Each structure stands twice: as C-alpha cells, then as structure tokens.
Amino acid sequence: MATQAAFMPGTEAAKRQSVLWSWLTTVDHKRIGILYGTSAFIFFLIGGIEAVIMRLQLARPDNTLVSAQTFNELFTMHGTTMIFLAVMPLSASFFNYMIPLMIGARDVAFPRLNALSYWIFLAGALFLNSSWLLGMAPDGGWFGYANLSSDQFSPAMNIDFWMLGLQILGFSSMLAGFNFIVTIINMRAPGMTLMRMPVFIWMSFVTQFLLVLAFPAITVGLILLMFDRFFGTLFYMPSAGGDPLLWQHLFWIFGHPEVYILILPAMGIVSEVLPTFARKPLFGAPFVIFSGITIGFLGFGVWSHHMFAVGMGPVADSAFSIATMLIAVPTGVKILNWIATLWGGSLRFKTPLYFSLGFIAMFTMGGLSGVMHASPPVDLQQTDSYFVVAHFHYVLFGGSIFGLFSGIYYWWPKINGRLLDERLGLWHFWLMLIGFNVTFFPQHFLGLIGMPRRIYTYAPDLGWNFWNMVSTIGALIIVLSFLIFIVNVIKTIRSGTVAGPDPWDGRTLEWSIPSPPPVYNFAIEPVVHDRDEFWLQKYGDGHGGKPATRPRAATAQDIAAIHMPAPSYWPILLALAVAFMISGLLVSMYQVIAGGLLTLIFMYKFAMEHHRPAPGHGH
C-alpha cells in the first residue's frame, strides 16, 4: 500500500508534499486524464515552436536561420512530437477522463495499469526530447526510413533516441489500449448495450483496437532496426540481400492505422458536440458507428499508398489504390451524417460548435487532397512534395486538432467546474482557422509547382518565394491564436463562470453528475435505456412514450458503500525502471541488465500489491 512521508501534520511542507505525492501515486482516471492533457499541451507547444522555426527558416530563399542538420532535426521532432506527444496524448486525456463517465462507470478496468501507461508515456516523451539537450535530436524524419537509419549512414545516436523513444511510447499506448478495451466491454452501466454507447465511446473503442494491433508492427520494425544498429543483423542491408522496403512496409502497416488513431477520437468528439449544439440526436448514428468500424478495419489494408513511388509493381499499386479509394466511402458517410445532424437543428453557436464545424470543413478539404493521392499516377507527382504536407496538415490539424479543441471547450467545464470565456474562445477559433488556412492552403500550390518536402532552403529563382512567405505569416497567426487560448485558460481557471453539472443541456451521462465529478463519479450506478440517456431523463422521448425520469437522489449510505481503488507508487516506479532499462542501451549493458532486473522485481511487486499476504501475517 502507498505510504505517506511522516511530516508534521498541518505544516505547509506536509500539505505540498501530500499534494505532489497524491498526483504521483494517483490511480484516478480523471487525474490521469488531466496529467495526459497537461503534458500533451506542453509538448504541443514544443512541437509548435519547432514548426515556427522551420517556417521562419523557409520564409525567404537561401535563408541561414538554421543549418540543414538542424532543419532535419526540426522536421523529425516536429512530426514525432505532434503525433506521439501531442495529438495521441490529447486523445488519451479524453479517453481517460470521459470514457468511464460516458459509460456510467466509476473507474477503468485496470486503474494502476492506466497510471503506468501515463508514466511510461512521460518517460518516453522526456527520453525523446532529452536528445535536444544532448545536441543529437533525431534527424531521419518521423518515419525513419531505412537504410538512412542504419549505423553506416547515421552513425551517431540521433536515430537511437528516436528508435528507443518510440518503443517506450508504444508500450504506453498498448497498455492503455488493453485497459480501455476491457473497460468499454466490461464496465458499461446496466442497460447500455453496444448500440446504446455514445458515438465517442464507439470511435474510442475502434481506436483502442487499432492501437493494440498496429503498434506490434512498428515494434517489430524498430526491433529489427535496433538489431541492425546494435548487433550487426542484416534486415535492412541491401549489400546482404536485405531490403529497405521491409522497414517501409512494417512502418506503414503501423503508420496507416496510426492516422486513423489520430482522427477517430476527434470524429467521436464531433459526433457528440454536433447533436448537443443542434439539440438533435446524431443523424444515422448506427451508420456513423459502422463507418467507424469499417474505417478501422479497412485502415489495415491501405498502407502501401505511402509507397506508390518505390516500384512495387502494377498489381500491388492497384490493390492499394482501390482499397484507399474505398475508405473514402465510410468517411463520406460520416460527413453527410454530421451535416444532416445540423440540418433542421436548433443551433446554438458556442465555441465547441465552431471548432466542430471547422473540423468538418477542414477535414473534408484534407480528404479531397487525400483522394487525389489515392491514384498512383497522380501521386507520383504529389508524393514527397508540399502537396502532401498540405494534405496531412488539413486532416491532422484541420481535422484532429480542431476536433480536439472542440472537445476541450466542450468538456472543460465538466473537468474544471468553470466555463472558458466565450469571446476569447471565438477569437481563438477565427484566428486559428484563418492562420491555419493561410499557412497550409498555399502549400498545395508549392507542391504542385515542384517544392519538395524536407528541404531546409531553396533558390530564389524557382518561383516559391511568395507562397512560402505567406505560409510563414499564417504560422505566426496560429501562434497568436494559441496565445489567446492560453490567456483564456489563465483567466478563467480560477475565476471563470461556474459551470454547474450541465452547462450545455447535454445528452449523455457525464452531464448528469457534478462538475468536477466526485472521485467516485456516480453516487448511484445509472441504468441506461438510450444512447442519449441523460436527454431522455430530462425530457422524455418527446413522442409520449418514455417520460422524463431522473434517478433518485443519492444518500450518504450510497456513498459510504462505494469502494475506490487505493493510490499506488508502483506505476511510477515501474515506469522509471523500464525507462532506465531501455535508455541503458545507449549507456552500457550493465544498465540494461540492472534496469531489466528492477523491471522484473517491480512487475512482481505491482502484481502482488493487492494479493493476499502470507497466512499468519497481519495486515
């Protein structure tokens, strides 16, 4: 059991220590959600700074702000950070905070494993970024193509930080995936059949499967790379008959499901926000759900559309091209259903709705350029050009980030108990929308007039100067929009309007409990009759069928009967041991062995923490 340091009770030091300790040993999914969200936002800012430096370098031809080597490190770390340390953990913060609330549960299935997942994430993120401090940030692109990544062509440790950092982050994601799959299947409130789950839960559910099934492929790819770099194997060595394409296949078998991991949670958020602010149920919810499942499944079959230029041959090219075009269908179905949800609705234009509308528009644009890439002959011109950079920023920023901000503004009052400021929210939205489009729309043009990706500068007579300058100005507008968001947070976190349990007249269970929720979430376990259970409780079904019925008020006895899991320090200790072991690969074999032993011992302690003591021992 977790113990507390013996400080004089009542002193400031004791209070400070116990607050810090409570956060380090928390197994409360809500706190873990806050930890993920805060960390994600900090890394998002770091990734943003990396982007701004790149844009400043590219604003003018023949610029000398940063060297080519530094630029390589910047685009590598920007991509890796935004994907693994910003968007994924932001999604994870919503999984953590909202999944139990929306399924009517008091906790997740494995609270300590959940905490472990966060601490391993943080260890991986810090390990990866420590490379900046050592002057050897990864420089092989976020996709680390072989055999540039071999120790022949990348002899220094830059690639090792990337390779090992991603392994650590992968463990974190997989552990979280196992936890949420079991939670969603096994801990739904009585009456909540699978088809009565909110659509955000469904999209999160599909995402968890993508996480646990896609990461093993990159785990293997990275293991093969590690063996090549450290132990002389020949997996990616052309001179021995090895094929660098093996890396590309393994990477993209992971990498394509990964982009659905990045977008599905945001789609789930939009599927909650639109009905709430249109005061209408999600149109065609079963179709949206099945489309999400189809996207998840098909997403495993399209990976080589990232490889149309490597010479796979017409059969492979055609197969992946057809599969990629097919996947546009369920995506389109969702977009039409979202629009149909708004049609005829009683729209309340609040910040969450604006961001969701922005998501629909921007993601659709990104999807259109994506469908163009699905054609191999067209892609042969577009690949490795700024056209692709434009495409994926439209879907990942215009899509995922806008969707996640919609969720932030939507669920912030539930998490914090206070509303964010509406006016500042709208300033944030409009500046971000304008800045985003000014930054990335011109990149379509730059791609089509020949500007390649991943170049640190360009000659002045190529015709690229104007749009690069425009794009950089857009980036600075984006920065301004984020500053406004930060001001909004600072301004309202302690003194914003009190939200109450249900500031938006919501439809789902999380709005039926206080803001912020008590540690046990629900004093009385809800019973569910509908996807929009809370709406049903407030208003009935509107057809004279089910009347409005709220559950009875909780009593002190109800609350006293609730048992929540105890805090534990084993998650953070085990995460430290794992990080120590893996980083040992860059230091010495003794550290790896010591770390490995510690990992095994701490795994045992973790597993035995709640096991019965030996007979004859008191407790």
Added chain:
Amino acid sequence: MAESHAAAVAHSGGHASIRTYINVAVALTILTTLEVASLYIPGIPNWLLVTALIVMAGLKFFLVVGFFMHLRYDSSVMRALFVGPLFIAILIILALMALFSAFILLPHHVL
C-alpha cells in the same frame, strides 16, 4: 468467496474433463509425429507437403486454443478478441509474402 463464485460463473459455459485433455494431448502427439514423418516421405510433391504441414499445424493450433485455452467453451467476446487479431495477423503475413515475391519462389502457387 467472491472469486470462487466468479470462477464458477466463468466456467458455467461448460468444461472439458481430464479425459478430454488427455485425448487432445494424444491427438497433438499423433499430429506432430505425422508432421515430422511427412518430411521423410520419398517423392512427395512440394505442394502436397506444404499443404499437409499447414493443415496439421492448423489442427494442432485449434486443438490447443479450443480445448486447452478453453475458447470453445468461453464467451464469444473472448473468441472475438483473439480470432479477429489472429485473422488480421495471417493476412499481414500473406500480404508481406506477396509483396516480397515469396510466392513466386514456391512452385505451383499462383498469385
């Protein structure tokens, strides 16, 4: 105790007996013997050998999963959680082999 009740609940779907386990073990032994023996059949065509080995390995696989791992008797949720990923893994193996022209090297397999 809650756990033994839970164990009973979890096994309410049926249970293999020790007899069944022994039978499965015998079947596994026979299959393994046949597998190894088929390597030594003189003049066996390649396609037949490969097919036979895959079929026998597949049978062993399903015997262990179905009976020893109890999946035959368990909830369909558990089945789905394993069989789905297994299916995707097999597809990935086949796709990788096709992309690396592994099938062209094996006679009598047309892509």
Added chain:
Amino acid sequence: MADHAVAAHAVHDPNIGNTGLDHRKMGMWIFLGSDCMFFGSLIGTYLSYKGKSLSGPGPHDVFNIPLTSYSAALLLASSLFMVLALARLQEHRVKAAALWLFLTAAAGLHFVLNQVYEFTTFALHEGLRLSTNLFGSTFFVLTGFHGAHVTGGVLWLTILMVLALRGRLDHRDYTKVEIAGLYWHFVDIVWIAIFAVIYLIP
C-alpha cells in the same frame, strides 16, 4: 442487460464486469491478440526473406529436426501439464497443482535450454550468427523472441508455484493461474506455427 438494484450494493468482485466476464481474462485475450500481430510481423519478415540470403548456411544445412521435434513435444506436453495444474487447483488440491506447475515450468525450461544448445551449435559449429546472412538474422530474432516469451512464462509459473507452496495461492486464485495458463498455451501455439513454417516447410 439485467437491471441492477440501485440501492446500496452488495460488495461485488471488482474483477468481474457487468457482463459477468473477468477483466483480467479479457485483458489477457486481447493482449494475446496483439501478440499475434507481433509474431505475425516477425514470421512475415522471416517468410519474406526466406531463400534470399546471398551466402552462408541455409535452414536445411543446419536444422536438427529430431531435436526440434523433441522441443515441440516438450511444449505440447507442458500445455497438458498446465491444464492439469488448473484442474487440480479447482479441486482445491494445491500441492498437486504446484507439482503440475513445476512440471510445466520444467518442460518450458528444458525447451529454452534446447534452444540455447541449438543457438550455440549454430553459432560455434555451423558458422551461422545474427550477422552471417538474412537467414541468421531472421531466424535468431524470431526464435529468440519466442524463447524470451517462454522464459518469461517459466518465471511466471515458477513464482505461482512458490506462492502455492507457501500457502499464498489456492482455488480462490483460479483466474490468476488461468491467465498464466493462457499466456503459456499461446507461447505453445506460436511454436506450433514456427515449427511447421520455419523448420518443416522446405
């Protein structure tokens, strides 16, 4: 779904969900599903590179089929021992369960020792190492990670056996032993696949 009474709950088992299924068992099955993708990627790599080594020994130059068949039989037998251990545990016969756990772990350890013997023979007498050719790289990494899984399983089972002998494990811990069993059987079925596809198929 049954409507649960919403008044004060009876104390319920936190490991059992509203479906009546155990969280840990469910978690182990999806973990094994994920591990299928892991071994699938490794086996796919092996099969994609099969026959493409530029030099050095090939599989049929070095494989010791009799030894490997014996190893395969060991793992299959260990799976039988495992289900017997579980059966004894359910019958409240803890000492018998501990014995079968010991036999399971011992068979697994024997398997690992056979692997070590095989690896050292290849490296020292057949000129086949990780860096020799594609076959060496793919073979050692695939079977090495399988062996690492087996070793982890042997450790896990040994710990369970010791706990049982010390009176800290009994029929109430059926699910904990069951999920160790699921992991163990999985390691066995991966070997069924590897044995057929790597060792036997020409």
